[in-house]
Amino acid sequence: MKKTVSIVIPCRNEENYIKKCVDSLLSQSYPKELIEILIADGMSTDNTRAIISEIIKDNPSVRILDNKKFSAPSGMNLGIKESKSDIVIIFGAHAYADKDFVKENVLALENEEVGCAGGVITTINDSIKGEAIAEAMSCPFGVGNALFRYADKESYVDTVGFGAYNREFLINIGAFDEELVRNQDDELNFRVQKSGKKILLTPKIKSTYYSRGDFKKLWRQYYQYGFWKVRVIQKHKKPASIRHLIPLMFVLFLILGGVASIFSNIIRTGYFSTILLYLILDCVFSFKISNKKSLKHFPYLFVTFPILHISYGIGFILGIVNFYIFKSKRLEENNKKISR
Structure with missing residues (x-):
């Protein structure tokens, strides 16, 4: 049947x-x-x-x-x-x-x-x-x-x-x-x-x-993905996949590595080398896609990749603050208003 x-x-x-x-x-x-x-x-x-x-x-x-x-x-x-x-x-x-x-x-x-x-x-x-x-x-x-x-x-x-x-x-x-x-x-x-x-x-x-x-809506979308992913992990005590943690680690690296690089030449060299590597990968993938479409896409692609990663990572950090540290409903309610 x-x-x-x-x-x-x-x-x-x-x-x-x-x-x-x-x-x-x-x-x-x-x-x-x-x-x-x-x-x-x-x-x-x-x-x-x-x-x-x-x-x-x-x-x-x-x-x-x-x-x-x-x-x-x-x-x-x-x-x-x-x-x-x-x-x-x-x-x-x-x-x-x-x-x-x-x-x-x-x-x-x-x-x-x-x-x-x-x-x-x-x-x-x-x-x-x-x-x-x-x-x-x-x-x-x-x-x-x-x-x-x-x-x-x-x-x-x-x-x-x-x-x-x-x-x-x-x-x-x-x-x-x-x-x-x-x-x-x-x-x-x-x-x-x-x-x-x-x-x-x-x-x-x-x-x-x-x-x-547009970039503003994309930022908001992936910020919310990161923010609410924390609540999912909190409910189930573990992430479904390691990929969900990578944007968090990337943003933490940008913040903590930036602070630490002020006090150490070695850390500063490693920090900026890693950022340079990321920008090179950004360029490579942006150019690879643009080459199939048109070069007009390149600057938008170059900006889009960091938006996907950084907005998700920031959302994840604020989700940790909201759901684990403050156990607050305030940020949660703000996000519900944004989503509407």
Whole structure:
């Protein structure tokens, strides 16, 4: 028997992207009568709801849910609760899916060892700056071994971007933690692995994501990733992967190494040599990507890589201060306001 699938899309003020997103899910190769699309809207104030209402007129499989808590994880959980399907796929309003996206997710979950399935997310943008940001987010130098950004072969991983789960299993492990503004999928997939199941990444599952188009939004996005990653680690007593700690170590090196270099010529030489090596790698990867695209991308790439690393690292440090040292809710509330 073919399995039924619910695609849950948390969104808020996505008038520029929601139609293409939903259209891609309405055009799947998987039997349409087995798919429902649940859009958990965080009470959008732009034309998002009007656009969804127009889509619903001709597509009864699409439903809009009022997410009065606003946040992404609360929207995800609302969709999971309303779903009655065998499989739940979490998708993003800022993205669109390949025609075989649902079919390949269903096939991947036929393996009983797999608790979560996902695929490779191609990152794009329309502007030169946005394209540079997208390319940096798909480069190992930018995102380490986050394989869902660029992998070309099937493997077991620690997390995926748009995860698919058997609904009963998802409910049994507790669904999404609504405390987390960011990294809620990482934290959930941590629990998937603790339950004894595996997370499968397969390039056959394809989707495309529109990246942030300016440096300020990119900085805020990765700062929040770093900040909330600390809360995930605190909950589970260990990081899911060593890559999550590398930006922290890099920023600590910049700060502590800079201070120590004032008092020692040897430390100063090592400090500036390491920074020079980083800048050389930045240049090499920026040029390598620019050479395939256009040299106009080079300055934006050169700036994007440090933003990815430093913003995440600073967010991580402030997360440690907030969650471990002060055990304060103040920074947490500020971050929730920013995320909206």
